[in-house]
Amino acid sequence: MTLRARLVVDWGTSNFRCYRFAADGTVAQTHQAAAGILGVADRDFAAVLQREIGAWITPDMDIFLSGMITSRNGWIETPYVEAPARLADLAKAAVVVEAENGVNMHFLPGVAMHSPTPDVMRGEEIQVFGVVGEHETATVILPGTHSKWVAVRDGALQRFSSFMTGEVFGVLKTHSILGRLMVDAPSDNDGQAFLDGVRQVSRNETVGLLHDIFTTRSGVLLGQLDAQDSAGRLSGLLIGHEIRDGLAAYPVTGRLLIVGDAFLAQRYRLALAEFGIEAELGSPLASVDGFSRLSALNR
Amino acid sequence: MTLRARLVVDWGTSNFRCYRFAADGTVAQTHQAAAGILGVADRDFAAVLQREIGAWITPDMDIFLSGMITSRNGWIETPYVEAPARLADLAKAAVVVEAENGVNMHFLPGVAMHSPTPDVMRGEEIQVFGVVGEHETATVILPGTHSKWVAVRDGALQRFSSFMTGEVFGVLKTHSILGRLMVDAPSDNDGQAFLDGVRQVSRNETVGLLHDIFTTRSGVLLGQLDAQDSAGRLSGLLIGHEIRDGLAAYPVTGRLLIVGDAFLAQRYRLALAEFGIEAELGSPLASVDGFSRLSALNR
Numbered sequence: 396m397t398l399r400a401r402l403v404v405d406w407g408t409s410n411f412r413c414y415r416f417a418a419d420g421t422v423a424q425t426h427q428a429a430a431g432i433l434g435v436a437d438r439d440f441a442a443v444l445q446r447e448i449g450a451w452i453t454p455d456m457d458i459f460l461s462g463m464i465t466s467r468n469g470w471i472e473t474p475y476v477e478a479p480a481r482l483a484d485l486a487k488a489a490v491v492v493e494a495e496n497g498v499n500m501h502f503l504p505g506v507a508m509h510s511p512t513p514d515v516m517r518g519e520e521i522q523v524f525g526v527v528g529e530h531e532t533a534t535v536i537l538p539g540t541h542s543k544w545v546a547v548r549d550g551a552l553q554r555f556s557s558f559m560t561g562e563v564f565g566v567l568k569t570h571s572i573l574g575r576l577m578v579d580a581p582s583d584n585d586g587q588a589f590l591d592g593v594r595q596v597s598r599n600e601t602v603g604l605l606h607d608i609f610t611t612r613s614g615v616l617l618g619q620l621d622a623q624d625s626a627g628r629l630s631g632l633l634i635g636h637e638i639r640d641g642l643a644a645y646p647v648t649g650r651l652l653i654v655g656d657a658f659l660a661q662r663y664r665l666a667l668a669e670f671g672i673e674a675e676l677g678s679p680l681a682s683v684d685g686f687s688r689l690s691a692l693n694r
Numbered sequence: 695m696t697l698r699a700r701l702v703v704d705w706g707t708s709n710f711r712c713y714r715f716a717a718d719g720t721v722a723q724t725h726q727a728a729a730g731i732l733g734v735a736d737r738d739f740a741a742v743l744q745r746e747i748g749a750w751i752t753p754d755m756d757i758f759l760s761g762m763i764t765s766r767n768g769w770i771e772t773p774y775v776e777a778p779a780r781l782a783d784l785a786k787a788a789v790v791v792e793a794e795n796g797v798n799m800h801f802l803p804g805v806a807m808h809s810p811t812p813d814v815m816r817g818e819e820i821q822v823f824g825v826v827g828e829h830e831t832a833t834v835i836l837p838g839t840h841s842k843w844v845a846v847r848d849g850a851l852q853r854f855s856s857f858m859t860g861e862v863f864g865v866l867k868t869h870s871i872l873g874r875l876m877v878d879a880p881s882d883n884d885g886q887a888f889l890d891g892v893r894q895v896s897r898n899e900t901v902g903l904l905h906d907i908f909t910t911r912s913g914v915l916l917g918q919l920d921a922q923d924s925a926g927r928l929s930g931l932l933i934g935h936e937i938r939d940g941l942a943a944y945p946v947t948g949r950l951l952i953v954g955d956a957f958l959a960q961r962y963r964l965a966l967a968e969f970g971i972e973a974e975l976g977s978p979l980a981s982v983d984g985f986s987r988l989s990a991l992n993r
Contacts, residue, residue: 475916507912507916509916509918511899512894512899512900512901512905512906512909512912512913513909513912513913513915513916513918513919514905514908514909514912515912515915515916541908556901556905557905557908557912558902558904558905558908559870559872559904559905559907559908560904562870562871563862563866563870563904563907566865566866566869566870567862567865569869570865570868570869571858571861571862571865572861573858595811600810600811601811602811602855602939602940602943603857603935603936603938603939603940603942603943604903604904604935604939605857605858605859605862605903605932605935605936605939606811606813606855606856606857606858606939606943607811608858608862609813609840609856609857609858610811610812610813613806613811613812613813613814613856614811614812616812616814617774617806617808617812617814619808619812620812633904636902636903636904637902637904639902640901640902640903640904640905641901641902643902644901644902644905
């Protein structure tokens with residue numbers, strides 16, 4: 396049996412990323428463009444795929460697509476697989492479209508939980524499967540706009556929760572009264588201000604999130620906080636609350652891995668240390684590793 | 695000694711309200727206008743006062759002013775009185791300006807707390823002193839954009855905490871991804887959706903606020919929540935979290951009073967009942983009663 400050539404496409408709201416795998420399973424070539432699904436004219440996704448990586452498409456190839464390209468606003472809407480889910484469940488639930496010249500396009504599913512509370516992810520699951528071992532039990536944190544906390548048991552994605560931490564920070568800074576005292580230029584003291592915010596939570600000097608965030612304004616009005624530190628403090632308070640609630644719902648068993656943007660991952664690692672928890676940074680190539688494992692299942 | 699005539703002006707960001715007291719201490723006349731400090735041209739507050747209630751100003755009168763008119767962006771910036779504070783402390787700390795014809799203008803102070811966390815209020819304290827007895831021990835909740843929980847002990851405003859509940863609801867609805875699924879027309883089921891959100895917290899079906907709010911979107915995506923109920927659910931979740939955290943920081947001793955807008959006050963009363971707590975609605979004239987007590991101190 397001839398091995399089929401493989402491309403994987405991580406196609407999100409704002410970005411398009413493609414990885415071409417060599418026959419030995421390593422990444423041979425990568426391509427990245429600001430060609431997210433929101434910017435695709437007339438929903439002509441085929442044209443954008445051709446423009447960005449047409450030269451890499453060869454006959455009898457598999458193309459795996461994941462991220463918001465598989466959502467309602469994407470190319471093909473795929474269903475959600477219910478957690479607990481293994482990598483093989485994702486592969487099985489993919490919607491396969493046969494294109495010209497024997498090219499198969501695999502649109503991957505998202506993952507959903509219906510109880511105890513509803514939750515969804517689309518794309519992060521590939522990163523999770525990229526950083527955990529085939530039978531590993533671990534907790535994975537993916538910080539960001541909608542941070543995810545994921546419990547993995549014996550290699551299966553057992554359950555997860557989203558936290559709107561990044562988006563809440565953004566809307567409060569841009570649209571609430573808290574932003575009026577914030578300074579655009581980043582403070583030299585920003586890292587310390589961030590940790591002070593985390594500690595306000597880890598040391599339980601908190602009356603609850605909806606109160607604590609207000610102290611980034613009242614503290615400035617009363618001369619207890621520099622205006623230039625209030626954005627960092629707010630970030631620390633929000634991430635501190637995410638971590639406090641995340642640790643309560645996801646008691647750490649096995650490794651605790653942080654996967655994502657390097658700056659943010661490092662901030663989470665320092666914040667977790669304030670709660671007495673040691674975490675490792677996962678590979679920045681988590682999604683590539685996940686795609687590699689996934690596409691290998693189909694051989 | 696002749697009793698001096700009295701006016702009180704509650705002058706906030708968006709609204710101007712004035713009450714003229716009769717000699718017997720009752721309210722003889724009221725005037726309200728959308729003439730908040732944000733809309734005053736060239737900071738000419740004297741002109742607006744003259745336009746709105748000039749006909750009521752008589753020689754040898756006292757005018758008491760409270761609210762954002764005493765803030766940095768107002769007419770005269772007054773200092774904060776530190777909690778614990780009695781009504782007499784507010785009267786003493788007022789900045790008195792002598793105007794023409796023996797008219798004295800009393801610009802009232804705000805109230806501040808420096809520890810355990812910084813907090814400020816400007817205007818709500820008058821409402822608190824309007825609803826509690828001279829030596830009463832009670833808890834007062836003032837729901838709103840920045841809700842306040844206030845502990846009163848033996849008639850003194852002992853300590854308080856602000857919660858950004860109303861503003862967070864507004865920015866999430868208008869500016870976050872949660873608002874995209876929300877329907878403008880109020881749902882017939884809005885009251886039930888609100889209580890469902892409160893119960894998600896009171897029954898402890900919560901992974902923390904930053905997660906819970908995301909379920910108003912993921913619930914719709916997974917068919918567990920009607921889009922038209924998601925705004926009500928979000929409001930219930932946020933107020934549920936405020937109440938859970940408020941009750942932890944302000945254990946109820948004596949009466950629990952809710953003071954504010956009738957619709958919102960009733961919602962808080964129903965929400966508190968979900969936590970097994972009975973509350974009374976304070977007088978809608980709380981601020982008038984507070985001003986009345988305060989101005990009587992100066993006689």
